[in-house]
Amino acid sequence: MLRQIEKVGIQYIQPDGTLTPEGEVAWKPIERPLKIEFYKWMRKIRLFDQRSIILQRQGRIGTYAPLQGQEAAQVGSTLSLNREDWIFPSYREHGVAMIAGMPLKQILLYWMGRVEGCRPPEGVKLFPPSVPIATQIPHAAGAAWASKLKGEPSVAVAYFGDGATSEGDFHEGLNFAGVFRLPVIFFCQNNQYAISVPFSRQTATETVAEKAAAYAIRGVRVDGNDVLAVYTVMKEAVKRARTGEGATLIEAVTYRHGAHTTADDAGRYREQEEAREWVELRDPLKRYRRLLEAEGLWSEAEERDWEACCKQEIEEAVCEAESAKAPPASHLFAHVFADLPPSLVRQRESLLRQEEGR
Numbered sequence: 001m002l003r004q005i006e007k008v009g010i011q012y013i014q015p016d017g018t019l020t021p022e023g024e025v026a027w028k029p030i031e032r033p034l035k036i037e038f039y040k041w042m043r044k045i046r047l048f049d050q051r052s053i054i055l056q057r058q059g060r061i062g063t064y065a066p067l068q069g070q071e072a073a074q075v076g077s078t079l080s081l082n083r084e085d086w087i088f089p090s091y092r093e094h095g096v097a098m099i100a101g102m103p104l105k106q107i108l109l110y111w112m113g114r115v116e117g118c119r120p121p122e123g124v125k126l127f128p129p130s131v132p133i134a135t136q137i138p139h140a141a142g143a144a145w146a147s148k149l150k151g152e153p154s155v156a157v158a159y160f161g162d163g164a165t166s167e168g169d170f171h172e173g174l175n176f177a178g179v180f181r182l183p184v185i186f187f188c189q190n191n192q193y194a195i196s197v198p199f200s201r202q203t204a205t206e207t208v209a210e211k212a213a214a215y216a217i218r219g220v221r222v223d224g225n226d227v228l229a230v231y232t233v234m235k236e237a238v239k240r241a242r243t244g245e246g247a248t249l250i251e252a253v254t255y256r257h258g259a260h261t262t263a264d265d266a267g268r269y270r271e272q273e274e275a276r277e278w279v280e281l282r283d284p285l286k287r288y289r290r291l292l293e294a295e296g297l298w299s300e301a302e303e304r305d306w307e308a309c310c311k312q313e314i315e316e317a318v319c320e321a322e323s324a325k326a327p328p329a330s331h332l333f334a335h336v337f338a339d340l341p342p343s344l345v346r347q348r349e350s351l352l353r354q355e356e357g358r
């Protein structure tokens with residue numbers, strides 16, 4: 001485990017918030033508003049996450065996949081994309097979805113089990129969260145192939161976890177991208193666990209990034225808790241993709257602070273000491289806030305104002321989601337079978353009768 005922590009890949013901001021020499025170089029050209037935006041997004045996403053867990057505990061949303069700890073990986077990567085780029089997320093990318101332009105209300109509706117939560121606003125090129133592991137990876141390769149054939153400048157990004165790298169879809173997607181030199185980025189958030197399976201049991205290689213070599217694409221390992229490093233590495237991958245240099249596999253080394261979903265207890269399969277080390281010493285928000293404050297770009301008062309502003313926005317989204325009109329019960333039967341089997345036809349009719357009788 002310690003070996004994993006030590007080998008976090010490219011790092012520009014150290015856990016104490018100071019810049020490495022390479023970090024100084026990467027930091028300088030970034031405009032002041034973007035430096036602040038990195039932090040604002042990370043803070044908002046964390047507050048949303050904390051609120052969603054409470055909503056689930058109160059029975060107001062069905063289940064929820066927490067992302068705390070992975071904010072830097074999501075913010076740094078998404079802020080390097082354009083509106084024209086395609087995003088193929090898994091179920092843990094609420095941060096990515098927000099930055100791409102998905103309203104908070106809809107993210108909540110998704111976890112309330114509503115189809116509206118899968119439908120992005122016009123112009124937001126975000127696919128619905130993929131729950132089957134790794135199926136979004138060939139989809140992203142396919143979208144990148146379409147962009148290439150059409151001569152469009154858009155890049156496709158697939159987000160997935162370390163567990164997904166054991167699936168056939170991962171290898172097929174990367175292979176295809178390598179052969180056709182596609183403008184796609186495979187962004188793996190290695191949060192150390194696939195539910196309860198630790199990374200050491202996921203693969204015998206030391207890193208995910210090295211697997212890129214087998215497909216002749218570029219592989220990069222980056223400290224996923226370092227927003228500046230993730231942003232820089234991703235920017236470079238996007239540039240390569242847009243200029244015809246092909247795909248990149250990015251492994252962002254990070255840690256999921258909480259449970260896999262609100263349905264499990266991470267204390268059953270993780271050492272407390274390990275979790276404490278990541279949560280207290282390597283938290284992406286604390287690290288970046290120290291840097292911002294040292295540079296005179298953030299203060300306690302700004303923190304309080306921003307927190308209040310986010311909390312209000314989140315509460316408004318909760319109200320909107322909870323007051324959204326409930327779908328008719330017949331929707332339960334709408335999207336699985338082209339021709340409903342007789343047993344389901346009977347169930348649907350029974351439900352419809354109940355609804356009418358109300």
Ligand SMILES: Cc1ncc(C[n+]2csc(CCOP(=O)(O)OP(=O)(O)O)c2C)c(N)n1
Binds near residue numbers: 131134164194
């Ligand atoms: C094809 C498939 N197999 C198994 C599952 C059950 N399952 C749900 S989440 C998960 C672990 C995924 O871990 P990882 O890819 O590391 O992503 P993370 O949850 O850590 O973000 C598994 C095995 C599934 N959803 N889909």
